[in-house]
Amino acid sequence: MAHSNNFSSTQTLQSNTNNTSTNRTLSIHVGNLSYNTVENDLEALFNEKCGNVKRVRIIYDNNTQQSRGFGFVYFNTIDAFNTALELRQCSLNGRILRISPAESKNSSSSSSTTTPNINTSNDVVTTAAVPQITNRLKTQVVHCKKSNYDVYIGRPSDWGNPFVIGKDGDRSDVIRKYRNWIMRQPDLLSRAKIELRGRRIACWCKPEACHGDVLAEIADAD
Numbered sequence: 001m002a003h004s005n006n007f008s009s010t011q012t013l014q015s016n017t018n019n020t021s022t023n024r025t026l027s028i029h030v031g032n033l034s035y036n037t038v039e040n041d042l043e044a045l046f047n048e049k050c051g052n053v054k055r056v057r058i059i060y061d062n063n064t065q066q067s068r069g070f071g072f073v074y075f076n077t078i079d080a081f082n083t084a085l086e087l088r089q090c091s092l093n094g095r096i097l098r099i100s101p102a103e104s105k106n107s108s109s110s111s112s113t114t115t116p117n118i119n120t121s122n123d124v125v126t127t128a129a130v131p132q133i134t135n136r137l138k139t140q141v142v143h144c145k146k147s148n149y150d151v152y153i154g155r156p157s158d159w160g161n162p163f164v165i166g167k168d169g170d171r172s173d174v175i176r177k178y179r180n181w182i183m184r185q186p187d188l189l190s191r192a193k194i195e196l197r198g199r200r201i202a203c204w205c206k207p208e209a210c211h212g213d214v215l216a217e218i219a220d221a222d
Contacts, residue, residue: 028081028084028099030098032097032199035066043073049084050075052077052079052080053075054074054076055074070194070195085099098150141202149202159196159201172209175209175211175214189218196219198219201215201216
């Protein structure tokens with residue numbers, strides 16, 4: 001009897017946009033936020049572009065209370081969720097937003113479609129995570145005045161190298177010191193994988209060696 005209900009349960013998932021179990025999964029990750037952006041700004045933007053925003057959440061640093069430059073938007077309907085994923089060159093407060101499906105701890109790279117899973121034991125409907133792209137783009141380091149970019153990593157941003165050529169040694173010295181320093185910054189290491197991975201990050205050094213090469217290496221590491 002449980003198997004006979006699978007098709008009708010799938011139809012219910014697609015048509016019933018107020019299903020609270022489904023709504024929990026309809027979320028996107030929004031990166032490259034301005035540090036001045038607040039949750040009301042993010043909610044207003046996606047309500048205008050997509051509608052049916054359930055809630056938004058910007059992630060803040062526990063110590064400084066400063067925005068970490070990314071957040072999440074949760075939708076009430078799958079149509080609004082899909083519309084958000086199709087947005088291109090969407091900007092807010094002077095920044096081009098990086099929009100992607102919110103990652104799930106239970107996501108599987110082998111999945112090819114978003115598939116409803118029916119738990120017949122208690123009639124709870126969940127949705128499998130959107131598949132992750134296996135051949136993801138590598139993080140690129142570019143010159144901030146010569147190329148378009150997604151994230152600025154020079155001073156005075158959080159990603160800037162605190163070590164200066166001359167005072168702290170030559171170029172190779174300050175890059176080596178930056179590597180040693182950032183490896184003792186767990187918050188930045190975690191943020192790099194979320195905020196920088198697959199992005200074009202920009203400083204003033206390229207095509208010369210740059211601390212951005214260290215950041216790209218960290219961002220792309222599994």
